[in-house]
Amino acid sequence: MRFLIVDDSSTMRRIIINTLNKLGHQDVAEAGNGREGLDRLSAGPVDLIITDWNMPEMSGIDFIRTVRSMPDIKDTPVLMVTTNAAKDDIVEALKAGVNSYVVKPFTPDTMKEKIEAVLAR
Amino acid sequence: MSPATAIDSLLLDELTAATRDVFKTMVFQEVEASSPIAGDAKRPGANVVGTVAFAGQTSGLVVFYSSLEAAQSITASMLGIDPANVNGELPDAIGELTNMIAGSFRTRVAHAKGEMWAISVPTVTVGSDFYTKYVSDVQRVLCPFRMRNKAELFVELIVTRSTVQ
Numbered sequence: 098m099r100f101l102i103v104d105d106s107s108t109m110r111r112i113i114i115n116t117l118n119k120l121g122h123q124d125v126a127e128a129g130n131g132r133e134g135l136d137r138l139s140a141g142p143v144d145l146i147i148t149d150w151n152m153p154e155m156s157g158i159d160f161i162r163t164v165r166s167m168p169d170i171k172d173t174p175v176l177m178v179t180t181n182a183a184k185d186d187i188v189e190a191l192k193a194g195v196n197s198y199v200v201k202p203f204t205p206d207t208m209k210e211k212i213e214a215v216l217a218r
Numbered sequence: 219m220s221p222a223t224a225i226d227s228l229l230l231d232e233l234t235a236a237t238r239d240v241f242k243t244m245v246f247q248e249v250e251a252s253s254p255i256a257g258d259a260k261r262p263g264a265n266v267v268g269t270v271a272f273a274g275q276t277s278g279l280v281v282f283y284s285s286l287e288a289a290q291s292i293t294a295s296m297l298g299i300d301p302a303n304v305n306g307e308l309p310d311a312i313g314e315l316t317n318m319i320a321g322s323f324r325t326r327v328a329h330a331k332g333e334m335w336a337i338s339v340p341t342v343t344v345g346s347d348f349y350t351k352y353v354s355d356v357q358r359v360l361c362p363f364r365m366r367n368k369a370e371l372f373v374e375l376i377v378t379r380s381t382v383q
Contacts, residue, residue: 108311111297112244151339180321180337183328200325202243202318 131160150179236322268316274335313340
C-alpha cells in the first residue's frame, strides 16, 4: 500500500511514518503543505492520505476539497491529524470530505486504530 | 488578590494538564509538576524557547523553556532516535511540542469555559545569552516541570492584562 503524509512539521511526519512502519507499511510519500501534496498525487494515486489542517500555502481543508474534486483520486480515504478539536472544526472537516479525525496529542495506539479503521472501509 | 491568583487558576490547571498529557502521549514519559510561580521573577536560563500565541476572549502566549540537553532528549523520544543523533530536527520538534501543548490547552479551556481561541504557528529560539521581554502589559505565571532524568522544564502562561478574567 502507498501512503501520503501532508504536514508542515517534519517531526509529525516522522512520528506518523514510524507508526506506519510498525504496521508494516514502508511506501510513504511526504509533503509539507496541501500544494505539495497535490504535486505528489500527480505522480500517482495513494491508498491513504494523512493530512494536517493548519499549513502554509494550502491548508489541509483546501487540499481535501481539491482532492475530492479530482475524478481520478476523489475517493481516496483521508485521515486528518490536527490540534483543532472543536466540534465545529470536526464538522467542517467531515463536510470537506475527511473520513476520520485524530486530535493531537495522540497515543501510538490511537493512531494505529484510526489508520486501520480507515483502511478497513 | 495575590499575584499567583491574578490569572484564573483554572487556566493554570488546564495548562499543567495539557503539558502532562502531551509529554505522556508524544514524549512517552511522565513529567512532575511543581507549584506555579507568578509575577516577573527571573525567567529560566533556557537555551531553547518555543512560543505559541493565542487570541480570543483571553489573549496571550504559551511559552516552553528547556535546556539544550533536555530539548535533545525530548526530540529523540518523539522521533524514536538516539539523542546523540539529534541535530537539525530539534527546532521543528520543540515547535510541534509547543504547538500541541497550546492546542491541547485551547481545547481544554474551550470545554471548561466555552471560550474559543485562535492560536498562531509556533516559533522556536535556540541559542544562549538571550532573554525574552514582553512589551505589552501582561500577567505571567511560570509552571515548572521535572522530567524523569531530573531535567527541569518550564511552561509559562502570559496573558494580556486587559483580557485577564
